[in-house]
Amino acid sequence: MNLSKTIAVTEIINSLQLIKKNPFWLVTSAITDGLFILALGFFTGPVKEKITEHAVLISNQLSTLMAQEKTGLLKLMFGPELSPMTGKLALIMLMLFAITYLVYSAFQGTAWWMAKNITEQKTPYKEYLLGFAKINLVWIAVYILYKILNFILALRYKIIQKFSPTSPDIAGNILLILFILAIIAAYMSYPYLKIKSLFKTPFKITAQLIGLSAVIYLVTDFILTNTNKLPIDYSIKIIIGIIILMPVFTLLRVYAIRVLSHVHARN
Amino acid sequence: MEKGDWLIVIIIIVLLVIIALLTSNLDKFFPTPTVKEAVTQVVNAT
Numbered sequence: 001m002n003l004s005k006t007i008a009v010t011e012i013i014n015s016l017q018l019i020k021k022n023p024f025w026l027v028t029s030a031i032t033d034g035l036f037i038l039a040l041g042f043f044t045g046p047v048k049e050k051i052t053e054h055a056v057l058i059s060n061q062l063s064t065l066m067a068q069e070k071t072g073l074l075k076l077m078f079g080p081e082l083s084p085m086t087g088k089l090a091l092i093m094l095m096l097f098a099i100t101y102l103v104y105s106a107f108q109g110t111a112w113w114m115a116k117n118i119t120e121q122k123t124p125y126k127e128y129l130l131g132f133a134k135i136n137l138v139w140i141a142v143y144i145l146y147k148i149l150n151f152i153l154a155l156r157y158k159i160i161q162k163f164s165p166t167s168p169d170i171a172g173n174i175l176l177i178l179f180i181l182a183i184i185a186a187y188m189s190y191p192y193l194k195i196k197s198l199f200k201t202p203f204k205i206t207a208q209l210i211g212l213s214a215v216i217y218l219v220t221d222f223i224l225t226n227t228n229k230l231p232i233d234y235s236i237k238i239i240i241g242i243i244i245l246m247p248v249f250t251l252l253r254v255y256a257i258r259v260l261s262h263v264h265a266r267n
Numbered sequence: 268m269e270k271g272d273w274l275i276v277i278i279i280i281v282l283l284v285i286i287a288l289l290t291s292n293l294d295k296f297f298p299t300p301t302v303k304e305a306v307t308q309v310v311n312a313t
Contacts, residue, residue: 039283046290053299092297099286106279125272 008208011258012216015119018254019247022118029114029253030246036107043103047096054089058082101140105133112190115253121261131193138195139186146179184210191257192264201263209259213252220248 019026058077065076077086109132116123150172157169185198188206198206227240268276289296 043283043286043290046293050293050297050299054297057299088297095289099290102282102286106283125268126275129275 006208007205007259007262008212012212012255015251015254015258018118018120018258019251025114025118026247026250029111029118029250030242032107032111032114033246033249034242036103036111039103039107040100043099044096047092047099050092051089051096054085054092058085058089061085097140097144101136104140105129105136109133109136111249112253115250115257116191118250118254119257119261121257128193132190135189135193135195139182139189142182142186146175146182149175150179187213187256188260190253191260194264197260197264201260205259205263209256213255216248216252216255220244 061082062073062076065081076082106129109129110125112132113123113125113128116128153169153172153175157172160167181198184206185195188197188201188209189195191197194200201209223244224241227244228237230237
């Protein structure tokens, strides 16, 4: 197989050329990514703090109640003593997911729309953003399900470890693989706003796209990890990180749009 | 950008402002009960 003629390689070259041709969209997309990280931290920080406060209080009360020989963790949490606090905690968690969804859809939808502009496949902003938000309703539901299952399985594994400390966390690992698959499915659904894109793309193309995207990301991560070890000022490290990481995110988006255009392009 | 696109931008900005207001006033909506209040709540309930 001539590697230089595969879609994966030709499209990475095309993507780099397109990015070079559109510096305006590259910069605005990088700024959008930077703003997304800032906004997510700024908006979810206080909510996460509230969750911790309530979780600590609930666990303290649980310890007190369990010391009185009352058993059944879930039963106690939803019992008359703790149900008001558990309800509040659930509401705050729901709020965290809603905020994450809105911030993610607004900023990442915009960044993907900019990537579409770089590839010269122009879509009206309103149409693309609404489609992006609609598709993300499914992905946020998957994310919530993952978080719940992860919590239950982690708790279960801790109990198993008490009896058998060397036992492997098989269920946890399977869940992690499924979650990574969901991330791949989401990544492939964004370019043409098709939720089943992963399943409707030939495996050969999917493997090339995901393989090369993973290599690009891991190389960037390796560079950033080593930059972090350099004896330079922390703020300079942050600036270097942003300068390297944000354009890479744009490249990965443009690359996915280009590769999948061979299979799913609308026009 | 078309007229409808600007409307979406305005909606996003309004939503982000609402989220900012909500998160900065979280203590008003979800006051954290002090340990004393929490203990009283459990004692009363039991």
